[in-house]
Amino acid sequence: MAYFLDILVGTPGQMQSVMIDTGSSDLIVTASNASACITIWGCAGGTFDPVKSSTFGTVTPDGLSITYGDYSRKVGDYVNDVTQIGDVPMNDAQLGLAYYTKDFTGVNFGIMGLGYSSNLAGNEAVEPDEQSYPPTFIETLVHTGVIASRLFSLHLNELGKRGSIIFGGIDVDKFRGPLTTLNCLADNDTVKDFYLNLEEVTVQSSKGGSQSLMRPTGQKPYPVLLDTGSLNWNVPTDVYEKITEAAGAFEANDTKTEREWLEKPCDDLDRGGIDAPHIQLTLSGNGPNTVTLDLEMADLFIPRLNQDGSAKTNDVGQALCELIVRDYGSPEGLDQEGGIAIGNVVTRTGYFVFDLDNGQISIAQADFAANSSNVVQVEAGPDGLKNAFDGLKAEHQTNHVEGQFGR
Incomplete structure (x- = not known):
């Protein structure tokens, strides 16, 4: 399961579906002659043929080499070309063009990395001088005057429905309750990733009881990366064991691939019921604010599918759902x-x-x-979001932020 955004690259524009990824920083499309694209589903998100673009240019040959957290890999060139999102074209936007791409699912697609520029794949061997970093996609939006600040908002939505991403603004109709600001954690006194602290995990059972699955008493909270490019929720072993017990899932495995997972019949998941079990995650940053997200236990399951898209079933014909929580090991x-x-x-x-x-x-x-939708633009500056939404529970960032306000 992933979330995608359609963009056009080149002149004339070639359609690309790129996965929204807050855990990386590169915008990458797949070359039309990539070997992975020889199968019908190999490059389902579209490919880019530079020969067919009159505005294409190469920036750094062989400059792209990146391996993601799921061990998928992309290798190729850094290039520039006209890149269009919606009805807004941007000239000479830098992006990666992958001639080699490998994904463990066998389906390859482009990536819309939305992180900080120091995490661009081509910057791994570069000295940490912010002035030398090429702009990311979102920074290009700012530099060309499309948006006022390096800010975007995400409403991924529930399974089976379209979500939304807004660059430079928020949609005040897409959330309920308070909007609370958390300061990202700094690395060597500089914020350059989307890390927060996971303070507590609690399960509310169908019988009305509450159990704390994780509350690191006497320890610092666990750092967590908000990564929309990943499907899984990775947790320490002790938390994993408690969640799997509460979820009531059963062990399953594939002897050919040696893969193991937990599943249960989809019909046995309690969705939307009064007694449906819930999970609460409490997050914090480096300030006093905390946020608690509430989700049904059923939200941690997704349908298991065959290659043709049909539902995988058990011996009695029941469709199966897989628990998407992974054992990370010792914390x-x-x-x-x-x-x-x-x-x-x-x-x-x-x-x-x-x-x-x-x-x-x-x-x-x-x-x-x-x-409904009610989009509000967010201006640049430390009070930009507060001025756009007066119901914000704000917080002041005391650490240096990479590229902050042009520095």
Whole structure:
């Protein structure tokens, strides 16, 4: 399960469906002659043929080489070309063109990385001088005057429905309850990733009882990366064991691939019922604010599918759903180099405003019942979001932020 955005690249424009990824920073499309694209589903998100674009240029041959957290890989050139989102074209936007791409699912697609520029794949060997970093896609939007600040908001929505991403603004109709700002955690006194602290995980059982699954008493909270490019929610072993027990899922495996997972019949999941079990995650930053996201236990399951898209079933014909929680191992020594990823199986239950200028993430509970839209532009500056939405529970970032306000 992933979330995609359609863009046009080149002149004339070639359609690309790119996966929205807050865990990386590169905009990457797949070359039309990539070997992975020889099968019908190999490059389902579209490919780009530079020969067919009159505005194409190569920036750094062989400059792109990136391996993602799921071990998928992309290798190729850094290039520039006209890139269009909606009805807004941007000239000479830099992006990666992958001639080699490998994904463990066998389906390859482009990536819309939305992180900080120091995390561009081509910057791994570059000295940390912010002035030398090429602009990311969202920074190109700012530099060309399309948006006022490096800010975007995400409403991924529930399964089977379209979500929305807004660059430079928020949709105040897509969330309910308070919108609360959390300061991202700094790495060596500089914010350059979307890391927060996971303070507590609680399960509300169908019988009305409450059990704390994780509350690191006497310890610092666990750092977590909000990663929309990942499906899974990775948790420490002790939390994993408690969640799987509460979820009532059964072990399953594939002897050919040696893959193991937990599943249960989809019909046995309690969705929307009065007694449906819930999970609450409490997040914090480096300030006093906290946010608690609420999701049904059923939200942690997704349908298992065959290659043709049909439902996988058990011996009695019941469709099966898989628990998308993964055992991360021991939490000892966790830091921002090895933090726990919270993937889109969790983040789709929230409304998120990623404010790169101020090194902050503002979070509210998503409103899945919303059938209207009210988009408000956010201006640059430390009070931009507060001025756009006066119901914001704000926080002040005290750490340096990469690229903050042009510095």
